[in-house]
Amino acid sequence: MKKIEQRLTENGVRPTAMRLLIYKYLAEKEVAISLTDIEAAFAKAERTTLYRTLRTFEEKKIVHQIDDGTGIQKYALCEPGCDCNLEQDLHLHFHCNNCDETVCLTEHKIPHINLPEGFVAEDANLVLKGICDKCSGQ
Amino acid sequence: MKKIEQRLTENGVRPTAMRLLIYKYLAEKEVAISLTDIEAAFAKAERTTLYRTLRTFEEKKIVHQIDDGTGIQKYALCEPGCDCNLEQDLHLHFHCNNCDETVCLTEHKIPHINLPEGFVAEDANLVLKGICDKCSGQ
DNA sequence: CTGACCTATGCAACGGAAGTGCATTATTGT
DNA sequence: ACAATAATGCACTTCCGTTGCATAGGTCAG
Numbered sequence: 001m002k003k004i005e006q007r008l009t010e011n012g013v014r015p016t017a018m019r020l021l022i023y024k025y026l027a028e029k030e031v032a033i034s035l036t037d038i039e040a041a042f043a044k045a046e047r048t049t050l051y052r053t054l055r056t057f058e059e060k061k062i063v064h065q066i067d068d069g070t071g072i073q074k075y076a077l078c079e080p081g082c083d084c085n086l087e088q089d090l091h092l093h094f095h096c097n098n099c100d101e102t103v104c105l106t107e108h109k110i111p112h113i114n115l116p117e118g119f120v121a122e123d124a125n126l127v128l129k130g131i132c133d134k135c136s137g138q
Numbered sequence: 139m140k141k142i143e144q145r146l147t148e149n150g151v152r153p154t155a156m157r158l159l160i161y162k163y164l165a166e167k168e169v170a171i172s173l174t175d176i177e178a179a180f181a182k183a184e185r186t187t188l189y190r191t192l193r194t195f196e197e198k199k200i201v202h203q204i205d206d207g208t209g210i211q212k213y214a215l216c217e218p219g220c221d222c223n224l225e226q227d228l229h230l231h232f233h234c235n236n237c238d239e240t241v242c243l244t245e246h247k248i249p250h251i252n253l254p255e256g257f258v259a260e261d262a263n264l265v266l267k268g269i270c271d272k273c274s275g276q
Numbered sequence: 277c278t279g280a281c282c283t284a285t286g287c288a289a290c291g292g293a294a295g296t297g298c299a300t301t302a303t304t305g306t
Numbered sequence: 307a308c309a310a311t312a313a314t315g316c317a318c319t320t321c322c323g324t325t326g327c328a329t330a331g332g333t334c335a336g
Contacts, residue, residue, distance in 0.1 A: 014283075014284080016285090018284085018285080046285065047286095048286070048288095049286070052285085056284095071294085
């Protein structure tokens with residue numbers, strides 16, 4: 001828990017009780033988490049607080065937002081030291097059509113694409129959909 | 139207009155007046171279109187009709203849905219003869235952060251990705267974001 | 277220690293977009 | 307022309323993201 005506190009402080013986020021819990025929750029889960037997921041996990045907490053916490057975490061590069069094509073915004077902890085905006089840190093995500101979970105494949109970077117004349121890429125998002133390892137093994 | 143009628147019929151969609159107009163609208167625009175866009179263009183038409191028309195078009199492989207990361211579903215005409223579900227027909231999309239338009243780069247297919255053991259990909263979505271050719275030229 | 281200040285939290289409400297149920301109107305085939 | 311089927315229109319609902327404002331809690335200067 002001390003480590004989490006330190007991590008938050010380093011990134012300029014005041015380590016309140018709620019924030020520590022949310023961070024802990026994100027760290028335990030190994031999949032991308034939606035606001036609704038967290039809301040369900042912390043029944044007592046206010047939707048807005050959770051919402052703003054995630055937003056703060058995102059601004060301070062503690063989590064990155066994931067658009068997995070479900071239309072629901074999800075979040076996952078950033079790797080320590082990663083800068084989510086750099087092309088080299090853009091990894092792909094895998095969404096399982098069976099269990100409906102989305103995982104970061106941090107080892108798989110998005111390949112560089114040669115765009116037509118005039119197009120300048122600043123960001124990229126690649127989501128693969130199918131059956132994940134847990135579900136295909138059954 | 140006769141051609142459009144034929145195209146719809148071939149794909150098993152009854153060519154009603156509304157549908158022909160929507161198809162024509164999609165054909166003229168060279169960017170991905172949202173429900174709201176169409177709604178604005180056909181002020182007289184019912185939202186639901188437009189919604190269901192797009193859905194029907196999608197089912198019958200006349201348009202493909204595009205998730206460009208804005209959280210708004212968009213649609214664009216399929217290339218004739220394409221099967222949007224086949225890996226070989228999966229192209230990437232470019233979303234301009236300046237004009238907020240999304241275009242299909244049908245020539246640019248999504249590169250094949252080698253996934254870890256146990257993952258089976260069925261579909262893929264790649265969106266690049268940045269400045270498009272029209273906006274960068276100014 | 278204490279008051280002023282800033283930040284985080286809680287509460288209420290809004291707004292956009294997707295989606296559904298049902299009645300009505302148009303089309304098709306016999 | 308009629309029955310069957312499909313499309314359209316209207317009224318709602320739900321879900322999620324988002325914002326405004328009041329309150330509570332932590333921080334810092336004096």
